[in-house]
Amino acid sequence: MATIEVKCPKCKKVEVVKYGINRQGKQRYLCKNQECEKETFILEYSDLGREEDRKEQIIEMAINGSGIRDTARVLKISTTTVLNELKKNYRKLAR
Numbered sequence: 001m002a003t004i005e006v007k008c009p010k011c012k013k014v015e016v017v018k019y020g021i022n023r024q025g026k027q028r029y030l031c032k033n034q035e036c037e038k039e040t041f042i043l044e045y046s047d048l049g050r051e052e053d054r055k056e057q058i059i060e061m062a063i064n065g066s067g068i069r070d071t072a073r074v075l076k077i078s079t080t081t082v083l084n085e086l087k088k089n090y091r092k093l094a095r
């Protein structure tokens, strides 16, 4: 079984393999990290890609001095989403 570039939503590790299709026809994944409680999960490539892009944009805009409201308006997301993302990356930004 080949490892693919999908992160487990629980442990964030990429030790994930495809694990069949669920009833809705969506790809199911299995986390191979033995310390992780999460076993199988569903993830959609398109959503994952979009979210990762957005996170990067939020960080980039913050580094370039954009305010939370500006970032939210430009990326068409809520100020709460921007704030949450910035909080998660606080250490990275505070350097």
Ligand SMILES: [Zn+2]
Pocket: 008, 009, 010, 011, 012, 013, 031, 032, 033, 036, 037, 038
């Ligand atoms: Zn996991």
